[in-house]
Amino acid sequence: MGIATRDSLRDWLRAPGSLSRRLAKLGGRFEVQLLRQRVAPFRTLERAALGLPPRGLTIVREVILRVDGEPLIWARSAVHQRATTGPWRALKGLGTKPLAHLLYDDYRIQRSELQPRRLSRNGHTRRHAARQWQAATGQAMPAQMLWSRNSVFSRGGSQLRVMELFAPALRRQRPGRI
Numbered sequence: 001m002g003i004a005t006r007d008s009l010r011d012w013l014r015a016p017g018s019l020s021r022r023l024a025k026l027g028g029r030f031e032v033q034l035l036r037q038r039v040a041p042f043r044t045l046e047r048a049a050l051g052l053p054p055r056g057l058t059i060v061r062e063v064i065l066r067v068d069g070e071p072l073i074w075a076r077s078a079v080h081q082r083a084t085t086g087p088w089r090a091l092k093g094l095g096t097k098p099l100a101h102l103l104y105d106d107y108r109i110q111r112s113e114l115q116p117r118r119l120s121r122n123g124h125t126r127r128h129a130a131r132q133w134q135a136a137t138g139q140a141m142p143a144q145m146l147w148s149r150n151s152v153f154s155r156g157g158s159q160l161r162v163m164e165l166f167a168p169a170l171r172r173q174r175p176g177r178i
Contacts, residue, residue: 012170013116013149019073019164020065020098026173027068032096035062035132039081043125046078049152050159057081059091061099064136071137072167074129074145075099079160087156099162103153112152119146119165129165144168 015022024030040060042052050058058078065073077099079088090102103109119126126146133141148165 009147009166009171012166013147014114016114018100018104020100023065023067023072029068031066032098033064033066033136034096035064035136037061043078046161049150049161050078050080052080059084061091061094062132064133070169071133072170074133074141074165075163077160077162080158083158083160087158088160091160106155109153109155115150117148117150119148121146125163142168
């Protein structure tokens with residue numbers, strides 16, 4: 001398998017709208033594998049993206065998105081813990097439903113510009129994702145799995161950050177229109 005470059009994944013990194021809905025069009029069965037959802041301390045990038053103070057807790061949800069059983073995306077969403085009693089309370093009961101059900105069916109939610117980012121091969125986020133990928137799939141995360149995109153969704157004065165890390169297998173697919 002070749003290296004997945006920003007150019008080879010460009011359409012996916014820039015595709016607007018629901019990533020889940022685009023993935024579902026690639027095969028017969030789309031599924032969300034919930035890895036964990038818990039309270040955690042803020043990470044620096046999450047805190048900066050959400051415009052939050054240096055201290056506090058966040059609710060983190062980490063999943064793998066699969067099409068016909070093949071893992072294609074590792075995703076992490078983070079929201080300030082207080083927001084789960086307000087505009088983002090539905091996040092608590094989401095389980096294995098796609099986050100898209102919350103984000104794209106509510107006209108009050110606004111999305112920031114998509115921001116592609118290459119992860120450091122040995123950075124904390126990449127290592128964390130790789131451990132979860134291995135545990136969930138029984139396979140090592142592809143070494144070429146380095147490109148992600150980030151965006152922030154706003155509703156009622158509260159923000160939710162979503163980071164999606166793309167498997168190199170997606171470079172063979174077109175995201176299609178929704």
